[in-house]
Amino acid sequence: MTDDIFDHDVLFIPGPVEVRREILDAQGGWMIGHRSKAFADLYARLQPKLKEAFFVGDGYRVYIYTSSGSGIWESASRCCVRDDQPVLHLVNGAFSERWAGVSRENGKQVDVLEVPWGQAVKPEQLADALKQKHYDAVAVVYNETSTGVINPLPQYAEIMRGYPDTLFLVDAVSCWLGAELDTAAWGIDLVVTSSQKCFALPPGIAFGAVSDRVLARAKEIPYRGYYFDVLTLEKHHEKNNTPATPPISLMYAADRQLDAIRAEGYANRFRRHAQMAGMVRAWVERQGFAMFSEEGYHSPTVSTVRNTRSIDFPALQAHLKKQHITLGGGYGKLKDETFRIAHMGDAQPAHIERLLSAMDAFLAQA
Numbered sequence: 123m124t125d126d127i128f129d130h131d132v133l134f135i136p137g138p139v140e141v142r143r144e145i146l147d148a149q150g151g152w153m154i155g156h157r158s159k160a161f162a163d164l165y166a167r168l169q170p171k172l173k174e175a176f177f178v179g180d181g182y183r184v185y186i187y188t189s190s191g192s193g194i195w196e197s198a199s200r201c202c203v204r205d206d207q208p209v210l211h212l213v214n215g216a217f218s219e220r221w222a223g224v225s226r227e228n229g230k231q232v233d234v235l236e237v238p239w240g241q242a243v244k245p246e247q248l249a250d251a252l253k254q255k256h257y258d259a260v261a262v263v264y265n266e267t268s269t270g271v272i273n274p275l276p277q278y279a280e281i282m283r284g285y286p287d288t289l290f291l292v293d294a295v296s297c298w299l300g301a302e303l304d305t306a307a308w309g310i311d312l313v314v315t316s317s318q319k320c321f322a323l324p325p326g327i328a329f330g331a332v333s334d335r336v337l338a339r340a341k342e343i344p345y346r347g348y349y350f351d352v353l354t355l356e357k358h359h360e361k362n363n364t365p366a367t368p369p370i371s372l373m374y375a376a377d378r379q380l381d382a383i384r385a386e387g388y389a390n391r392f393r394r395h396a397q398m399a400g401m402v403r404a405w406v407e408r409q410g411f412a413m414f415s416e417e418g419y420h421s422p423t424v425s426t427v428r429n430t431r432s433i434d435f436p437a438l439q440a441h442l443k444k445q446h447i448t449l450g451g452g453y454g455k456l457k458d459e460t461f462r463i464a465h466m467g468d469a470q471p472a473h474i475e476r477l478l479s480a481m482d483a484f485l486a487q488a
């Protein structure tokens with residue numbers, strides 16, 4: 123994985139990320155019908171691997187969504203919250219704000235607990251909000267990709283234990299398989315992910331771990347739509363298939379990648395992400411920039427850097443492009459203030475080293 127990959131444009135943006143040749147090639151298998159035995163075998167083979175990757179056992183299943191991660195937002199908002207009960211959204215960046223919007227657009231009553239972007243939502247704040255009133259669900263983005271903040275999920279989990287009637291919904295899109303996520307032990311009811319971030323697959327498929335409690339709640343909600351309805355997904359899941367035609371090629375790729383991740387080891391994979399994040403933070407300090415994220419809550423998978431030196435970022439991007447390196451700018455309202463360095467998926471410390479030296483060279487002549 124450390125051979126010279128810079129013979130093509132390599133992505134250091136927070137999704138889609140660089141995908142290894144072996145994974146791209148795994149998509150080349152012949153097509154099979156999605157109602158065939160061959161497909162049911164593929165589906166059944168993926169299930170235990172996916173459950174392991176989410177750290178879940180009995181009481182959970184992992185659905186395959188033919189959408190990007192946003193589709194699972196809709197599934198969660200729509201199937202986990204009754205229309206006459208509120209949902210609490212923790213907001214500290216662009217993605218958590220957008221998920222709250224998805225709940226509103228599905229007609230739900232949304233309360234927002236918001237902190238300034240760049241900060242983490244503190245456990246005490248969640249505890250206080252839950253004392254005020256009953257919520258059908260709490261929705262949180264574990265790793266805010268816009269600000270580079272990782273929220274203290276294990277501490278939220280301890281608080282949530284006191285509210286067994288409140289579902290715990292977690293967007294782990296930009297950190298699943300890049301940071302620890304102990305879904306069952308932390309009592310999480312639904313995990314939202316995408317394929318094109320730390321899982322390092324092409325985009326177009328998403329995986330959602332769902333607890334029994336979610337299915338029980340969904341039965342109390344009359345209109346759940348069709349495409350993202352968990353009860354429809356469950357009916358087909360029991361037969362090892364999907365309600366509509368799934369992205370079969372991407373399932374081949376997922377099968378291969380789950381084996382590769384298992385061979386690397388989950389703990390090793392999380393350590394590698396933390397190591398790359400540490401390299402980037404040391405560079406930020408050495409070069410006189412500043413982290414946008416609050417101390418103590420820096421993301422292991424994406425670093426949002428304040429452009430305190432007011433460098434010409436488009437010029438830096440153009441410089442990097444000549445060396446086949448693609449770097450991402452700031453997101454949404456943070457576009458001009460910050461830039462982002464993703465260190466996720468199958469990226470290796472040697473690749474990050476290459477990126478940082480290329481940036482050093484630009485800064486030396488700027």
Ligand SMILES: *Cc1c(COP(=O)(O)O)cnc(C)c1O
Pocket residue numbers: 137190191192193217263265266267293294295296315316317
């Ligand atoms: C990328 C991202 C999303 C959106 O995922 P899609 O796969 O593009 O739909 C949602 N949440 C977070 C935290 C993200 O980083």
